[in-house]
Amino acid sequence: MGRQAVPGRLLPQRRPGGQRMSGLDPARVAVMVEAPVTGAGADAARLLRERGLSTLLLTHDPDGMPQYLRRQLAQQDVSVIQTSTLDVEAMRASVLQHLDGSPRAVLGMYEYYAAQAAELAREFGCPGPAPEAVAICRDKARQRDQLAGTELTVHYRRCHTADQAQSAAAELGTPVIVKPTNLTGSVLVRRCDTPHEAKEATEAILRQGEYLGIPVQNEVLVEEFIEGAEYSVELMHGRAVAVTSKTLAPGTVIEIAHTVPAGLATELQDYLSRVAEEACSVIGLRWGPAHVELRVQESGRAAVIEINARVAGDRIPELVRLATGVDLVDEHIGAALGEAARQGEPEAPVATIRFRQGPGGRLNRVSKLESARAIAGVREVHLRIAEGQEHRLNGSNQDRVAWAIATGDVEAAARTAATQALDTVELDWARMQGATP
Structure with missing residues (x-):
């Protein structure tokens, strides 16, 4: 069994086997x-x-x-x-x-x-979501198979070897996206502009073995690359609550900003909401939260990138709460408890989060953090690592070291405040052997 903790302790302490936690009904x-x-x-x-x-x-x-x-x-x-x-x-x-x-x-x-x-x-x-639906969401290949035959998906191939991936990329036409089927946060996801790059990306996935203790499945997806703006739809019980706009780091799939609302025309926002709702219905995800990522092509067609059977990460629920008054985490809790949701009020017309990517190295010193938090419109400034900790890059969302949330009457004001906050924080790094500058 290992270690167990008493309430409120940071680190677990040992308890005799079978001893119950006192005072917990x-x-x-x-x-x-x-x-x-x-x-x-x-x-x-x-x-x-x-x-x-x-x-x-x-x-x-x-x-x-x-x-x-x-x-x-x-x-x-x-x-x-x-x-x-x-x-x-x-x-x-x-x-x-x-x-x-x-x-x-x-x-x-x-x-x-x-x-x-x-x-x-x-x-x-x-109470909870159907385990069968969640299992499909956890396997991107099964997601694609489930959506096949609808207008929601993209062309794709399931591959178990690097040679298969190379052939799939040639067949689909480059560029393509190569991704593992059961990881998240853009880990090992690569845009490949040639079939040979697809082969190399697949080799990297298949030799990974595990990531954060999760066994990496011996399969990859090779998908057509969808050029276009990226959004996510946040849902509760199969119904859209908000649409989030996303910004990616140039030339990567790493997300560096989100904004709620997405600033879309009503017609487009309603269309994206319908696509996400239909995707969840096809999967069988009708209870609790869902986070559906989409890309909109120049033609106006939206393609589902992936469906997640959970509240969004990256503090998106906080953006939704600030901009709409709907607390997705609290709604999830209310559903799990069989209690009514507690409706709040919007605190600002627009909320945004901006991320700061870090170099590889050891964080020696942090300064001006409180100055950043004092900037007008800033709601939250957070560092993912502490002084003295090491930070290694892996080409995913894990490369980000800090974020700032800000609100404003318009998106530009919120964006400016969040960007200023991140620029204000000073991080002093020491190079590590093997770290990327």
């Missing part, structure tokens, strides 16, 4: 399967506490959580149990080792463990 406990690192997990723990519930976090590696996340969870008196979060039966046994009965709710907010969380919710008789 199962009817007032929500189980969370892993905590995403961009804030939704900590937000959920805070919102659960406001509703009078305790959070029991299941994680495979409590020591591996970022320092800021451990601090945020401790502030909400989260109890932490170390267990295998890829094994539903192990999680069930771990929960029942410490609770005298089934928990009130089970929440799956972390992409890599969403399918296991859905199965655990079913095991305990808790």
Whole structure:
């Protein structure tokens, strides 16, 4: 079983086998399967506490959580149990080792463990999404197969060898996108302009083995590249709540900014909402949150890039809350508890988040952080790593080291404030051997 934690402790402490956590009434406990690192997990723990519930976090590696996340969870008196979060039966046994009965709710907010969380919710008789639908969302190849025959998808090939990927790229016509089927955050996703590049990208995926403890499936997707603006639709119970515009770093698939609302004409926004709703319906995802990424071609046709059976990452739920008054995390919690959602009010017409990519190296010193937070319109400035920590680049969203959220009456004002905040923060780096400058 490993280590378990008492409520509110940053790091787990050992307990005798079978000893229950005192003072925790199962009817007032929500189980969370892993905590995403961009804030939704900590937000959920805070919102659960406001509703009078305790959070029991299941994680495979409590020591591996970022320092800021451990601090945020401790502030909400989260109890932490170390267990295998890829094994539903192990999680069930771990929960029942410490609770005298089934928990009130089970929440799956972390992409890599969403399918296991859905199965655990079913095991305990808790409300949740259909595990079969979530499993399809967790496998991008199965997603494509499910959407095949509709107008929602792109041309693609499933490949198990680098030679197959090279042939697929030649058949589809370059450029193509090569991606692993079960990773997220743009990890190992590459745009390939020649069949040979597709072969090399596939070789990199197939030799990866695992990522963050997740076994990388021995399969890749080779997809036609869709040129056009990128958006995401945030949904709850199969209905669109908001549309988010996205900005990618030039020449990459790394997202460096999001804005809510997307600033689209009503007709286009309604069209994107309908496409996302139809995609979720085809998959069978009708309960709880969903995050659907789309690209709009010059012809006006929207193609589904992927469907995620969870609230969005990258603090997008906070942007939605600020700009619309709808708290997607709280709505997810309310659904899991069988309680009504709590409607809020918009705090500003526009909310945006901007990310700062870092060099490879060790972060020696941070300065002017509070000055950045004091800029008018800025709501949040956050560093993903702390002084003394090492940062290694891997060509994915993990390369980003900081973010700033800002609001404004118009998108330009919010963007300017967030950009100014990131520019204000000073980060002093020391080169590491093998780090990319």
